[in-house]
Amino acid sequence: MKRSSITLAALILALPLVVGCGNESRADRSPSAPSPAVVERTAQVKQAPSAPDYGKVLVTNRLDVDFSKHLVTFIELGADRCIPCKQMQPIMKEIAETYADRVQVVFYDVWKDPEPARKYGIQLIPTQVFVDQKGKEISRHVGLFPKEEILELLKKHGVH
Numbered sequence: 001m002k003r004s005s006i007t008l009a010a011l012i013l014a015l016p017l018v019v020g021c022g023n024e025s026r027a028d029r030s031p032s033a034p035s036p037a038v039v040e041r042t043a044q045v046k047q048a049p050s051a052p053d054y055g056k057v058l059v060t061n062r063l064d065v066d067f068s069k070h071l072v073t074f075i076e077l078g079a080d081r082c083i084p085c086k087q088m089q090p091i092m093k094e095i096a097e098t099y100a101d102r103v104q105v106v107f108y109d110v111w112k113d114p115e116p117a118r119k120y121g122i123q124l125i126p127t128q129v130f131v132d133q134k135g136k137e138i139s140r141h142v143g144l145f146p147k148e149e150i151l152e153l154l155k156k157h158g159v160h
Contacts, residue, residue, distance in 0.1 A: 056096040061113040070104040078126035079111040
């Protein structure tokens with residue numbers, strides 16, 4: 001095998017480790033889960049019947065989300081099998097339901113599609129990115145983000 005082939009193979013194998021959950025080892029992931037490199041890209045992430053209930057949270061892998069209709073877009077980059085990401089699900093759902101007319105909540109599963117992680121420069125999950133109506137990033141947080149702190153952040157940006 002040529003040296004460039006070995007280097008490419010090492011990079012492909014290391015990608016899931018770079019965008020990994022700080023509280024979960026690769027052994028915790030389902031052995032039947034497909035590698036992010038081979039997941040077919042579709043317009044919407046397909047939800048299995050046992051998928052988490054995200055309520056009014058937009059669960060997608062589309063990178064062309066419209067930010068203009070909401071004061072703030074709350075983007076969660078994580079994975080549905082990551083423990084801290086699972087802890088964020090009820091917080092995301094509650095914010096999406098309570099502030100539906102002012103805050104858009106978007107969830108990207110970066111283990112199913114690593115492209116959003118590349119776009120937002122994610123190194124650890126969960127990562128929350130907050131964007132204004134013009135698409136400009138106004139805040140970023142890594143790890144479990146308590147609801148009270150999110151509400152303070154939203155208030156600073158005009159969401160009451």
